[in-house]
Amino acid sequence: MKFGKRNLVLSLALTMAFSALAGCSGNSNNSGNAKNAATEAPKASEAAADKKDVSAKDVTLELLYWGDDVQKKLVEAAAEKYTADTGVKINAQVLPADGTFDTFIQTRLQSGELPDISYMGEGDIQKYNEMGILADISDLLKDGSIPEKLPAITIHSPEQKVIGVGLSNQMELLFYSKSKFDEAGVSYPPTKVEDAWDWDTFVANAKKLTKDTKGKTAADAGFDASLTENYGLGFTAGREFHHFWAANANGGGIVSPDGKEFQWDSPKSAEGIQKLADLVKDKVASPFTYTWSTGIGSAVDALSGGYAMAISGSWDLANIKGNEDIGVGVLPKMEKAVTMNAGAPLVVYNTSKHIEEAKKFYAYMVNPENSLELLKSGAWLPNQADWYTDPALVDKWTGDLPESAKETILSYSTTKDAIVQWPAYYVPAYLKMNTEYEKSIDQALSGKKSVKEIYDSIMPAIKKLWESGKVS
Amino acid sequence: MNPESKTGVAPVYVKKHAKGATKEAVAGYLFAAPAIIGFLVLTLYPMLASLFYSFHKITILSGSQVMDWIGLDNYRYIFNNPSSEFKKSITVTLIYAFVNVALVIFFCLIIALLLNRKFIGRNMLRAIFFLPSVVPMLATTIVWQMLLQNQAKGGLVNWLLLQLGIAPVEFLTDPIRIFETLFIMSLWTCGGTIVVFIATLQDVPGELLEAIEMDGGNAWHKFLKVTYPTIKPVLFFQLIMCMMTSIQIYTQSVVLSRNGAPDRMTYFINVMIYDHSFVQVGMRGLASAEAWIVFLITMVITGILFYFQGSFKRDDSMGKRKRVRL
Numbered sequence: 001m002k003f004g005k006r007n008l009v010l011s012l013a014l015t016m017a018f019s020a021l022a023g024c025s026g027n028s029n030n031s032g033n034a035k036n037a038a039t040e041a042p043k044a045s046e047a048a049a050d051k052k053d054v055s056a057k058d059v060t061l062e063l064l065y066w067g068d069d070v071q072k073k074l075v076e077a078a079a080e081k082y083t084a085d086t087g088v089k090i091n092a093q094v095l096p097a098d099g100t101f102d103t104f105i106q107t108r109l110q111s112g113e114l115p116d117i118s119y120m121g122e123g124d125i126q127k128y129n130e131m132g133i134l135a136d137i138s139d140l141l142k143d144g145s146i147p148e149k150l151p152a153i154t155i156h157s158p159e160q161k162v163i164g165v166g167l168s169n170q171m172e173l174l175f176y177s178k179s180k181f182d183e184a185g186v187s188y189p190p191t192k193v194e195d196a197w198d199w200d201t202f203v204a205n206a207k208k209l210t211k212d213t214k215g216k217t218a219a220d221a222g223f224d225a226s227l228t229e230n231y232g233l234g235f236t237a238g239r240e241f242h243h244f245w246a247a248n249a250n251g252g253g254i255v256s257p258d259g260k261e262f263q264w265d266s267p268k269s270a271e272g273i274q275k276l277a278d279l280v281k282d283k284v285a286s287p288f289t290y291t292w293s294t295g296i297g298s299a300v301d302a303l304s305g306g307y308a309m310a311i312s313g314s315w316d317l318a319n320i321k322g323n324e325d326i327g328v329g330v331l332p333k334m335e336k337a338v339t340m341n342a343g344a345p346l347v348v349y350n351t352s353k354h355i356e357e358a359k360k361f362y363a364y365m366v367n368p369e370n371s372l373e374l375l376k377s378g379a380w381l382p383n384q385a386d387w388y389t390d391p392a393l394v395d396k397w398t399g400d401l402p403e404s405a406k407e408t409i410l411s412y413s414t415t416k417d418a419i420v421q422w423p424a425y426y427v428p429a430y431l432k433m434n435t436e437y438e439k440s441i442d443q444a445l446s447g448k449k450s451v452k453e454i455y456d457s458i459m460p461a462i463k464k465l466w467e468s469g470k471v472s
Numbered sequence: 473m474n475p476e477s478k479t480g481v482a483p484v485y486v487k488k489h490a491k492g493a494t495k496e497a498v499a500g501y502l503f504a505a506p507a508i509i510g511f512l513v514l515t516l517y518p519m520l521a522s523l524f525y526s527f528h529k530i531t532i533l534s535g536s537q538v539m540d541w542i543g544l545d546n547y548r549y550i551f552n553n554p555s556s557e558f559k560k561s562i563t564v565t566l567i568y569a570f571v572n573v574a575l576v577i578f579f580c581l582i583i584a585l586l587l588n589r590k591f592i593g594r595n596m597l598r599a600i601f602f603l604p605s606v607v608p609m610l611a612t613t614i615v616w617q618m619l620l621q622n623q624a625k626g627g628l629v630n631w632l633l634l635q636l637g638i639a640p641v642e643f644l645t646d647p648i649r650i651f652e653t654l655f656i657m658s659l660w661t662c663g664g665t666i667v668v669f670i671a672t673l674q675d676v677p678g679e680l681l682e683a684i685e686m687d688g689g690n691a692w693h694k695f696l697k698v699t700y701p702t703i704k705p706v707l708f709f710q711l712i713m714c715m716m717t718s719i720q721i722y723t724q725s726v727v728l729s730r731n732g733a734p735d736r737m738t739y740f741i742n743v744m745i746y747d748h749s750f751v752q753v754g755m756r757g758l759a760s761a762e763a764w765i766v767f768l769i770t771m772v773i774t775g776i777l778f779y780f781q782g783s784f785k786r787d788d789s790m791g792k793r794k795r796v797r798l
Binding site: 102103106109110127130131132133213226227228229230231234237239286301302305306307431432435438439440442443446448461471 | 531532533537555557622623624625626634635637639640642645730731732733734735736750751752753
């Protein structure tokens with residue numbers, strides 16, 4: 001027994017020592033790798049330039065991206081074409097388009113095995129920039145390898161380096177069900193920014209489209225709000241991107257485009273969000289759910305159910321293909337008619353051993369010509385300004401879109417100041433600020449408290465985070 | 473005195489016996505080695521590492537992890553900083569855990585007692601109650617979400633309520649209703665516990681139940697005097713397991729809501745720790761400290777339950793079993 005205990009103790013101790021050593025060595029290697037890679041990235045690029053005898057065929061780049069089966073096929077086809085053209089092999093790995101993508105990147109970072117290129121969530125790019133692992137791609141724009149992209153999806157670091165450009169452009173749109181509008185005798189929402197409904201018209205129409213179980217609309221006397229069966233408007237309450245447009249439309253904002261003015265706590269911003277919340281309170285609108293990561297069905301599915309209008313992102317255009325009942329219009333006007341845009345960027349990691357090759361592949365990937373199928377489906381909108389103005393280029397991607405969607409998108413894209421940039425792109429502390437915001441805003445959007453009440457309690461902390469100017 | 477000791481036979485026997493015992497011990501350790509190594513490498517080492525991390529602020533600069541020693545600052549932040557959400561998170565978690573444990577144990581026991589009776593279709597009913605527990609929690613949660621969401625989005629339950637002239641219920645968006653939803657889902661998936669109880673109920677001595685019946689006792693007397701004393705140890709085990717899994721609730725929150733909505737009522741402790749570890753920046757040390765406090769709280773709760781373990785000991789007529797040390 002004694003012998004056994006001694007053995008046990010010895011083996012336990014050895015295993016612990018071994019595992020601890022393994023852990024330590026892993027850490028040091030990882031940090032070492034990452035550190036070396038970070039500091040030696042420029043050296044690596046110089047070396048790559050010097051050693052021209054290294055064949056492109058020996059280079060394999062790893063691309064990490066998210067997407068469904070359609071997107072997977074398109075990305076794989078683009079990668080194969082690139083390999084055929086240049087000899088550079090692409091190891092493209094797909095992940096689901098949800099929160100696990102960021103976790104996966106962080107895990108790869110910890111293990112010192114970052115890919116060469118990856119998609120990246122808009123809200124995460126400043127975080128990874130502060131970690132010092134993103135390559136500066138300003139040179140690609142300067143030397144013309146990448147034609148000028150839409151300013152709203154060209155992402156700068158606080159030091160004004162370009163750290164990414166959006167693979168696509170996305171914007172918030174107003175989807176509607178034509179049959180429900182026809183039934184209520186309401187004219188369709190306009191498709192031109194200058195014709196946007198003012199807020200009162202929008203509310204009046206939303207009321208006409210809201211029905212209780214007895215068939216009375218919210219505009220009729222005797223309407224029973226507690227038995228509302230069909231809502232005039234639906235929107236996703238769980239994500240700030242889907243309602244920030246209202247703050248800007250009402251003459252407020254979140255953070256000014258130059259990043260110098262904090263506008264989030266302004267009375268006009270609060271009032272804009274309150275206008276949306278009031279619709280929920282009056283049972284004229286209802287948030288779909290508070291979920292976004294595993295949302296059941298698209299916003300467009302909601303229009304087939306009990307919603308007459310739905311505010312959602314342009315990516316939902318891919319879901320309306322073949323559905324003649326769905327139309328698209330511009331968002332209503334408060335003080336002004338605006339929408340907010342997004343567009344997940346592609347980034348190059350400075351830890352890449354083949355940084356020059358990675359940058360060339362980057363330029364190839366962000367070229368709209370190489371994502372034509374996605375553009376045609378409506379899942380993506382072009383990331384270059386000339387694709388909205390040059391008729392030949394416009395025809396390339398709008399042929400399959402409903403006319404109302406085409407008109408709305410082109411109107412937003414060609415009207416001055418009609419698109420507001422999502423502050424996630426240019427406010428370093430945005431991730432933390434938004435975390436504080438999302439902790440509480442659902443209480444206002446569900447009508448439990450007023451937006452002002454919520455703002456009074458959370459804005460001092462959010463402003464402090466903005467003033468820090470730091471991600472962490 | 474052992475007469476054999478003089479003959480010299482005994483020492484040889486002892487030596488042989490000792491050799492055999494050693495071999496047996498070595499074999500035993502070898503068999504146990506994978507589990508021991510697994511525990512050390514995959515559980516103990518990460519635990520100790522997270523304890524170490526909990527005293528640091530961990531950031532990543534230029535691609536490498538930087539750890540700054542900050543002593544007990546993470547723990548101070550958890551308890552003293554108004555920005556810390558630990559108190560609310562642990563409170564909602566514990567409220568969920570205690571109510572859930574009580575509901576699950578009570579519900580499973582009642583169902584197991586009913587399914588232990590002899591009636592036609594018993595096996596089918598047993599299968600029906602067990603079946604939902606084999607479905608992954610993620611799928612279960614999505615199905616419940618589809619059932620309980622707003623009628624305009626296709627929620628069947630609210631649509632039925634509306635057809636009956638009853639106002640729809642905010643199952644997923646009301647801070648209190650969301651808990652009711654979570655409890656319903658928990659009861660829906662507790663088939664495993666029902667099966668364990670049914671298996672334990674097979675041990676209840678039938679002759680004692682008959683004796684009570686002959687003495688004029690009713691079903692309550694049978695349960696109190698025979699059934700309950702027999703199943704007490706299993707009840708205790710299930711109580712501990714249910715408490716632990718309830719504290720670890722995660723999937724339901726992540727699927728049903730974002731950011732613990734509504735009003736952070738589903739921002740359970742594991743959701744918060746994951747959030748701080750993998751979503752937020754520079755909070756991994758804090759997440760480690762939070763994980764350790766949760767570990768200690770779980771230990772205390774388990775300790776309290778063990779303290780009352782005496783009341784869960786089986787006190788059948790066979791008397792106390794003595795633990796024999798070999």
